[in-house]
Amino acid sequence: MSFRFLVLATTALISAEATAAPPDVKTLFPAGGQRGQTVEVTVGGKLNARPASAWASRPGVTVEVPDEGEKVRVTIADDAPPGVCWLRFHNAEGASALRPFVIGTLPETNESEPNDEYAEPQTLPEPSVVVNGRLEKSGDVDTFAVSLSKGQTLVAALDANQTLGSPMDGVLQVVSTRGFVLAQNDDGPDLDPLLVFTPEADGTYLVRLFAFPAETNSSIRLAGGGDYIYRLTVTTGPFVDHVAPLAVTRGAETAVEQIGWNIADDQRRLGFATDEPVHSVESPHPVRRAGVTDVRIVPHATALEQDSASAGQPQPIELPVAVTGHIGQTGESDVYAFTATKGEKRSFRVEARSLGSPLDPVLELKDAAGKTLRRVDDARRNAFDPELEFTFDADGAYRLHVSDAFGHGGFRYVYLLTAAAPHPDYTLAVKADTFKLTPGKPLEIPVTVARTNGFDREIEISVEGLPEGVLAVSAKSPAKGDGSKAVKLELKADGAGEGDESVDVTPVSGPIRIVGRVADQSDFERVAEAPIAGLQRTTADLWLTVIAADGEKR
Numbered sequence: 001m002s003f004r005f006l007v008l009a010t011t012a013l014i015s016a017e018a019t020a021a022p023p024d025v026k027t028l029f030p031a032g033g034q035r036g037q038t039v040e041v042t043v044g045g046k047l048n049a050r051p052a053s054a055w056a057s058r059p060g061v062t063v064e065v066p067d068e069g070e071k072v073r074v075t076i077a078d079d080a081p082p083g084v085c086w087l088r089f090h091n092a093e094g095a096s097a098l099r100p101f102v103i104g105t106l107p108e109t110n111e112s113e114p115n116d117e118y119a120e121p122q123t124l125p126e127p128s129v130v131v132n133g134r135l136e137k138s139g140d141v142d143t144f145a146v147s148l149s150k151g152q153t154l155v156a157a158l159d160a161n162q163t164l165g166s167p168m169d170g171v172l173q174v175v176s177t178r179g180f181v182l183a184q185n186d187d188g189p190d191l192d193p194l195l196v197f198t199p200e201a202d203g204t205y206l207v208r209l210f211a212f213p214a215e216t217n218s219s220i221r222l223a224g225g226g227d228y229i230y231r232l233t234v235t236t237g238p239f240v241d242h243v244a245p246l247a248v249t250r251g252a253e254t255a256v257e258q259i260g261w262n263i264a265d266d267q268r269r270l271g272f273a274t275d276e277p278v279h280s281v282e283s284p285h286p287v288r289r290a291g292v293t294d295v296r297i298v299p300h301a302t303a304l305e306q307d308s309a310s311a312g313q314p315q316p317i318e319l320p321v322a323v324t325g326h327i328g329q330t331g332e333s334d335v336y337a338f339t340a341t342k343g344e345k346r347s348f349r350v351e352a353r354s355l356g357s358p359l360d361p362v363l364e365l366k367d368a369a370g371k372t373l374r375r376v377d378d379a380r381r382n383a384f385d386p387e388l389e390f391t392f393d394a395d396g397a398y399r400l401h402v403s404d405a406f407g408h409g410g411f412r413y414v415y416l417l418t419a420a421a422p423h424p425d426y427t428l429a430v431k432a433d434t435f436k437l438t439p440g441k442p443l444e445i446p447v448t449v450a451r452t453n454g455f456d457r458e459i460e461i462s463v464e465g466l467p468e469g470v471l472a473v474s475a476k477s478p479a480k481g482d483g484s485k486a487v488k489l490e491l492k493a494d495g496a497g498e499g500d501e502s503v504d505v506t507p508v509s510g511p512i513r514i515v516g517r518v519a520d521q522s523d524f525e526r527v528a529e530a531p532i533a534g535l536q537r538t539t540a541d542l543w544l545t546v547i548a549a550d551g552e553k554r
Contacts, residue, residue: 021048022094022545026534027227028087030110030132031164032102036078039108041101043070044226049091055511057086057541058103065089076103084163086532088543090509095434095543097533100164102231106130111142118179121145121206128235133209135168135224141210143175146234148205154197155239155261156207160230161191161214165534168211168228175206189358194241196261207234238263243270245304245324246355246416247296256295294355298322300420309334314399319346320420325402327359327413333403338419340392347422347453349387350402352415359413360384364401373398377405389422424455428516428528433542435512437470439493439549447487447514447528449477456480457518461487461528465512469493470546477516489514493546509545 027044047070054063054072060080064073074087082103089096107126111133115122121143124131133142148154154174160166172195174183182205185193191214199205209232213223233239240260248254255271301318305325309315314337317323325334340346352359363386364375376386392398402417429448437443447461462474471494475487514528529538 020093021046022091023047023052023089023096025089025096025099027164027229028099028101029134029229030108030231031100031159031229032104032108032130032132032231033074033076034104034106034108034130035076035080035082037108038073038075041072041074043072043089045096046070047072047089047091049093052089052091053509055088055090055543056101057098058083061085061087061101061103063087074101086539086541088541090543090545092507092509092545093547094436094545095509098433098539098541100535102159102163104130104231104233106233106235106237108132111144115143116141118143118175118177118206118208124234128237129233131232131234133230133232134226135209135211135222135228135230136226137224139222140224140228141208141222143209144207144232144234145177145204146207147203148199148236149202150199152199152236153261154199154205154207155194155233155235156197157194157233157239158192158209158230159233160211160228162536163192164229164231166227166229167214167225168223168230169214170209170211170230173206173208175208177204177206189353189356207232236262238267241412242356242414243295244326244414245302245322246351246414247298247302247322247324247418249302250297250299296322296416298418305334309336311335311399311401317419321418323417323419325415325417327402327404327409327415328411329409331407332409333401336400336402336417336419337397338400339395339397341395342392345389345391345422347387347389347418347420348400349385349418350415351385351418352413353384355414355416357412357414358408358410359415360405360408361386361415362401362403362405363388363417364403365390366399366401368397368399370399422453424451424453426451426455426459426516426524426526428461428514428526429538430514430528430530430542433530433532433539435491435542435544437491437493437544437546439546443491445489445491445514447475447489449485449487449516451484457521457524459516459518459524461489461514461516463489463491463512463514465510466491466544467506467508467510467546469506470544491544507546507548509543512542512544513540514542 025043025045029042033039050067052065060077062075080103082105085101085103086098087101088098108130111131123145156172158170160168160170169191171186172193173181174197183197185195188194210222240258243256255269258268300320303323306315314335317336317338350361350363352361362377365373374388376388378384427450456479459477460474463472472491475489477487516526518524527540529540532539
């Protein structure tokens with residue numbers, strides 16, 4: 001055997017081993033598309049062994065994966081719901097991590113170089129458009145020109161770190177054609193800025209974007225790289241920031257008001273049914289960074305904060321209740337009055353940052369004489385929304401004060417205050433969202449059970465969506481003991497069917513769910529969630545790949 005043949009044979013073997021692997025997808029570019037369009041998307045990473053397919057979390061989205069190369073075609077139906085659609089690529093060897101693909105309602109365009117200098121901007125094709133871009137290298141700056149009329153409101157909003165997992169801390173500016181900075185924002189409630197600008201004269205204005213690394217280091221310079229992918233919405237049309245109320249009562253016919261910029265009066269109100277047994281619903285609207293607004297569905301009463309709610313005129317509330325409030329002015333504090341009896345235990349929570357509000361809320365409980373009984377700023381490290389539980393030692397009147405930790409306030413400083421009795425509950429979690437199962441080799445999946453507020457019921461935990469020939473024995477988490485905090489599910493692909501029937505286990509890949517249930521209490525059905533790689537998000541969309549048994553052809 002010649003040396004040349006050995007080299008070729010070794011190279012071929014390495015190549016075969018490299019491709020005989022599950023898809024490893026890091027990024028997608030562009031990271032979204034408009035409804036009714038087909039988009040060619042470049043996969044950052046490797047799709048590896050073919051044939052390969054893709055699963056989409058939303059209806060109306062299909063993905064064509066070619067026999068070779070790292071470009072796929074994503075087709076979005078006209079009626080596909082806007083917002084983040086999660087894509088997962090898979091083959092006979094396994095599945096990739098979930099990757100976000102944003103479905104939008106505006107026309108889209110791709111960023112093109114050179115556009116670093118204010119003297120050479122990229123002219124946007126329309127006054128309302130989504131730009132799919134990338135800060136490709138250190139020092140990269142992207143600049144876009146748009147024509148505005150005097151008094152016209154421009155909204156520029158960046159989706160990068162929070163939605164796409166890009167490792168960037170973006171900065172948005174509006175700049176004159178002579179290079180003077182007219183407006184700037186470097187953070188919203190998170191690292192993705194939103195900027196609103198109204199010009200004082202007709203003319204061409206520049207929207208400029210650059211970034212620092214999301215994880216700070218010793219260097220002070222503009223950052224970039226192949227994974228610095230973003231979606232920049234630039235619009236003079238309607239843009240919805242939030243809705244009011246933020247929560248509605250389950251089963252009630254209701255409507256919410258869209259609040260934002262450039263929204264016509266006849267577009268503001270949205271009505272929808274709330275009789276579905278879900279925690280929240282997504283209300284589509286004309287334009288928003290993520291295309292949807294989250295509306296909480298709660299089992300009790302809801303209310304809106306009154307403008308007069310203050311220490312001098314507290315707003316009366318009856319518990320349980322979810323109040324949508326707004327810190328509209330600098331130094332403002334909203335005050336709510338309620339009564340409690342001795343021995344009662346109550347739970348209070350303010351959600352703001354977790355809902356996309358820039359408010360850093362502080363929650364303070366006082367008695368009728370004004371004495372502070374409890375004050376909470378952050379629930380824990382890097383968790384800005386406060387919560388507290390309190391057992392009252394006397395009958396009487398009490399006050400809840402909601403304010404911003406730094407005395408800030410404004411148009412976007414909204415919150416949801418929930419005041420109720422502590423509700424026993426539980427959650428399920430797993431460490432990974434993809435699993436592999438080989439016939440003849442059992443797979444163990446540890447499931448963590450987190451019980452809150454004294455939840456003391458037995459939970460039966462099972463796996464749904466298993467392919468034919470795969471069996472899983474449900475596990476029971478008792479009310480007490482080690483099993484109350486964690487259990488292990490065991491999956492087998494041994495070809496055993498019902499009774500004595502034998503089933504051939506074919507290599508297959510598909511979604512599964514791990515579900516917890518409590519006997520005779522349908523309200524306590526919970527689905528296990530796992531972290532999404534590269535994002536501060538979790539998912540209930542788990543994935544199982546049954547791979548070929550050792551020695552079988554894949």
